[in-house]
Amino acid sequence: MKVLKVLLVSGLAVSMLAACGKQEASQTASEATNAAATKAPATSNGPVTIKYYNWATGPSIDQINQIISNFEKKNPNIHVENVQLVNNGNSVEFYKKLDLMAASGEPIDVTDFSNVDFVTERAARGVLEPLDDYLKKDSINVDQTYYMTPKLDGKVYGLESSSQLWLVAINKDALDAAKLPVPTWGWTWDDFRDYAKKMTKGTGDAKQYGAFFFTWGEYANMSAYMELPHPYLKKDQTPVFGDESFKNFFNLRRAMEKDDQSVKLYSDVIGGKLRYDSEFLNGKAAMIPTANFVVNLIKDTTKFPHTFKTVFAPMPVSSKNVEVGTSNLGGGFVSIGKSSKYKQESYEFAKYLTEQMDVIRDLPGLKNVxxxxxxxxxxxxxxxxxxxxxxxxxxxxxxxxxxxxPSYSTAYSSQLKPVLENGLSAFLLDNLTPEDAQKKMIDEANKIIQQNKK
Incomplete structure (x- = not known):
């Protein structure tokens, strides 16, 4: 019941994230995990069936089935069942069901994750299989092979199946009208603010704002996600919300709303339930910080009819002193369940998912492509x-x-993202000072940390 309680609490925390617990695993579970990691199990003699859990919808299901077909041709003794735990593409609901499966002891072979923290959280609970011995056998150095790898206590718990590089999408018509060049690596948030002011035009319902900020935690302090080892925690697992970057980015958000009027008010975004994709592709905002998944949205002219061309720029940095190339680089990850009866076969399929280039659904997680x-x-x-x-x-x-x-992450990291979101909300809606907002976030985060240490 204790494990079930932890997983159910985790599910609630994930739901608060809107698409994006510390309860330590027992000593017995940790020992079992370490013992199992010392030797990768051998492949079974006969044909086996493994299940691949994901939340794909529409054409993505067909693409996965094609990948599975290609894999099975190369591995005739391994049959892969494509399982969508949810049929609405909602990853939040997916994680709830996945956690309930784990709590009930149901075998989990291969599963998708949309965030590195989601992997390390479940690894901390003993739900996932460490992959180090499998990788060693194949002479794979994950740090050289993938952009990002989920690790906990030095062990690898997932492989990057797709990478999500944050960038800025810009309406080329608006850029040309303002006579501005396409930004390049090294531009700053001050430059971003200037671009937004110059691309803002019109009034009332016809107004095109220079930029748009969504409600996800990433938009509350983009510098933290790009330039800190972890956006919520320090190395000693105390809150990082006192960092100067939070004050600076909060002030930027307020200045663009109030002084420049180059972005919609946060209250209007919340009240109107406005989304980044529709605001940009319907021409209501000239540019948006987002990730490369926006490319598929741009191509969907049935859902988002538009004719303007989109140009792309790297994410801005806090100052010219930041090393060029530093960015927020997330991704999708694939992991193996500790409860799987066919770990070696599951590993073979997970590895294939990350390496195959026959069906390219998104930007690969591999560095060299x-x-x-x-x-x-x-x-x-x-x-x-x-x-x-x-x-x-x-x-x-x-x-x-x-x-x-990833070593900064904990079993409750995802619970801290709403703290950041709530902090920005209080700052903008309640007219707090940055210092008051930071104190509020630190206090709230400390409560969560203490609760999970009990």
């Missing part, structure tokens, strides 16, 4: 809507790196 092949796959024939040169320069710059450190 054929960028022309990837660009052709993700852009398709929509060069009328997508500026290929600026997108390629943004996605494939050799200097791109993340300073995110």
């Amino acid at each position: 054929d960028k022309d092949k990837v660009m052709k796959a993700i852009v398709g024939d929509r060069t009328d809507l997508i500026d290929v040169d600026s997108l390629s320069a943004t996605l494939f710059d050799k200097r791109i790196k993340s300073i995110y450190d």
Whole structure:
């Protein structure tokens, strides 16, 4: 019941994240995890069936089935069942069901995760299989192979199946009208603010704002996600919300709302339930910080009819002193359940998911890929809507790196994201000072940390 309680609490925390517990695993569970990690199990003699859990919808299901078919041709003794735990594409509901499966002891073979913290949280609870011995057998150095790897206590618990590089999407018509060049690596948030002011035009319902900030925690302090080892915690697992970057970014948000009027009021975004994709693609905002998944949205002219071309720029940095290439680099990850009866077979499929290039659904998690092949796959024939040169320069710059450190993460990290979201909300809606907002966040975070240490 104790484990079930922890997992149910975790599910609630994830639901608070809107698409994005510390209860330590017992000593017995930890010992079992370490013992199992000392030797990767051998492949079974006969054909086996493993299940791949994900939240795919629509065309993505067909793409996964094609990947599975290709894998099974190369591995005839392994059959993979494509299982969507939810049928609405909602990853929040997916995690709830996955955690309930784990709590009930149901075997989990291979599963998707949309955030590195979500992997390390479940690894901390003993739900996932460490992959180090499997990787060692295949001579795979994850740090050289993938952009980001979920690790806990030095052990690997997931492989990056897709990378999500944060960038800025810009309406080329608005950029040209303001006579501004496409921003390049090294531009700052001060530059971003200036661009937003110059691209703001019109009034009332016809107004086009220069930029748009969504409600996810990433938008509350983008510098923290880019330039700190962890956006919520310090190395000693105390809150990082007192960092100067929170004050600076909060002040930027207020200045762009109140002084420049180049972004919609936060209250209007919340009250109108406005989204980043519709605001940008419907021409209500000239630019948005987002991630490369926006490319698929741009191509969907059925849902978002538009004719303007989108150009792309790297994420701005807090100052010219930040090393060029530093960015917020997230991704999708695939892990193996500790409860799987076929861990070796599950590993083979998980590895294949990250390495195969026959069906390219998104930007791969691999560092070394054929960028022309990837660009052709993700852009398709929509060069009328997508500026290929600026997108390629943004996605494939050799200097791109993340300073995110998975070792900072804990079993309750995801519970701290709403703390940041609530902090910005209180700052903007209740007219707090940055210092008061930071104190509020630190106090709230400390309560969560203390609760999870009990």
